[in-house]
Amino acid sequence: MNSSPAARIPQHLPALDGVRGLAIVLVLCHNFQVLEGPSDLVGRVFELAFDLGWIGVQLFFVLSGFLITRILLQTQDAPNYYSAFFGRRLLRIFPLYYATLAIAFIVLPALGAMPARWEVDRPQQAWLWLYLSNWSGPYGGATHAFPHFWSLAVEEQFYLLWPLLVHRRSAAQVLRWCGAIAVAILGVRIGMLAAGLGPDPVYSFTVTRLDALAIGGAAAAWLQLPGAPARAIALRQRLIVGALVLAAIGFVATRGYPRTSVLGQTLGYSVLAVVFALGVVAAAAGDAVAARGWVGWLRAAPLRMLGRYSYAMYIFHKPLHDLAGKPALQALGLYEHAGVAVAVGYIVAGTLVTLALAMVSYHLFEKHFLGLKRWFVAEPPPVTARSGTPAPLR
Numbered sequence: 278m279n280s281s282p283a284a285r286i287p288q289h290l291p292a293l294d295g296v297r298g299l300a301i302v303l304v305l306c307h308n309f310q311v312l313e314g315p316s317d318l319v320g321r322v323f324e325l326a327f328d329l330g331w332i333g334v335q336l337f338f339v340l341s342g343f344l345i346t347r348i349l350l351q352t353q354d355a356p357n358y359y360s361a362f363f364g365r366r367l368l369r370i371f372p373l374y375y376a377t378l379a380i381a382f383i384v385l386p387a388l389g390a391m392p393a394r395w396e397v398d399r400p401q402q403a404w405l406w407l408y409l410s411n412w413s414g415p416y417g418g419a420t421h422a423f424p425h426f427w428s429l430a431v432e433e434q435f436y437l438l439w440p441l442l443v444h445r446r447s448a449a450q451v452l453r454w455c456g457a458i459a460v461a462i463l464g465v466r467i468g469m470l471a472a473g474l475g476p477d478p479v480y481s482f483t484v485t486r487l488d489a490l491a492i493g494g495a496a497a498a499w500l501q502l503p504g505a506p507a508r509a510i511a512l513r514q515r516l517i518v519g520a521l522v523l524a525a526i527g528f529v530a531t532r533g534y535p536r537t538s539v540l541g542q543t544l545g546y547s548v549l550a551v552v553f554a555l556g557v558v559a560a561a562a563g564d565a566v567a568a569r570g571w572v573g574w575l576r577a578a579p580l581r582m583l584g585r586y587s588y589a590m591y592i593f594h595k596p597l598h599d600l601a602g603k604p605a606l607q608a609l610g611l612y613e614h615a616g617v618a619v620a621v622g623y624i625v626a627g628t629l630v631t632l633a634l635a636m637v638s639y640h641l642f643e644k645h646f647l648g649l650k651r652w653f654v655a656e657p658p659p660v661t662a663r664s665g666t667p668a669p670l671r
Contacts (some may be wrong), residue, residue, distance in 0.1 A: 294580075411481040512647060589639055
């Protein structure tokens with residue numbers, strides 16, 4: 278990498294916290310959506326915009342692929358490469374996830390307070406405990422209590438696989454692997470749809486969504502190549518323009534990025550992953566020079582705050598909607614005939630309540646586990662016999 282400070286990508290990237298915040302906002306707009314076939318033009322535009330929020334999960338995948346690959350490449354020579362990575366991941370993910378399942382399937386049944394819609398999942402709860410609900414969901418297994426946990430299962434399976442692929446490989450090798458995986462996964466989706474397997478498995482199977490994670494990984498690997506940070510910084514505006522142009526072309530070609538159409542699940546998924554990867558690289562490059570404009574907007578405190586609490590917000594939002602929000606709207610007679618004002622107001626209120634719950638969860642529960650990450654810091658690489666200095670992390 279160029280030794281000039283301006284040609285380095287900083288270790289901490291505040292703009293990516295904002296990207297994570299943007300992703301959770303998109304997901305909440307999608308899952309809190311209560312408009313159903315409005316007859317007026319304004320209502321149809323809002324309905325389309327809210328439905329399009331499903332792409333927030335694709336953005337999460339790309340961002341995870343980028344951040345995880347970056348961490349692994351930078352620590353791959355550490356003697357505790359695997360224990361440091363898995364220890365820190367487990368402390369971030371497992372406590373809240375398993376606490377949620379324990380409350381749902383152990384505590385509430387013991388108290389006789391199990392929600393009726395969750396009872397169906399009790400015989401199938403093993404899929405959730407094992408992070409395999411993305412495989413059972415398309416066939417009706419474990420889809421009532423936490424249907425959104427499928428994406429967490431995809432990411433957890435990625436965490437198990439990816440350190441093995443990255444370890445001891447150069448950034449250039451990882452970049453080639455990521456490209457091959459992205460092409461192969463697109464082929465898998467095309468093959469599954471051609472075989473008539475239907476849109477649901479294509480939407481949630483790991484073997485059909487891994488390309489978004491790999492494309493995010495490719496972006497991270499490219500930034501580790503000599504001279505790439507300087508090029509990314511110099512071209513950051515062109516990267517974002519290219520992403521916007523590609524997004525527009527994909528939108529027209531797929532007719533709005535529908536989540537489960539043939540074009541949406543083949544061309545659409547791939548185009549969105551590339552668009553988001555370009556945006557992530559541009560945001561990282563903008564952070565390197567403290568750029569303003571749209572990168573400064575990503576660094577705005579409210580968006581970064583949403584990013585900080587996004588994991589708990591993702592965990593909580595769907596049960597909140599199913600068990601409290603939707604019944605409240607129905608009791609008020611607003612659910613079946615919600616207009617744009619009600620729909621927007623509900624999304625705003627649902628987001629604020631979800632954020633409040635996530636903040637309580639983070640400060641009273643999660644951060645106690647996150648503090649244990651200090652025991653899983655990647656160690657410096659061994660001292661080389663020739664120079665007597667630590668070998669550099671790649």
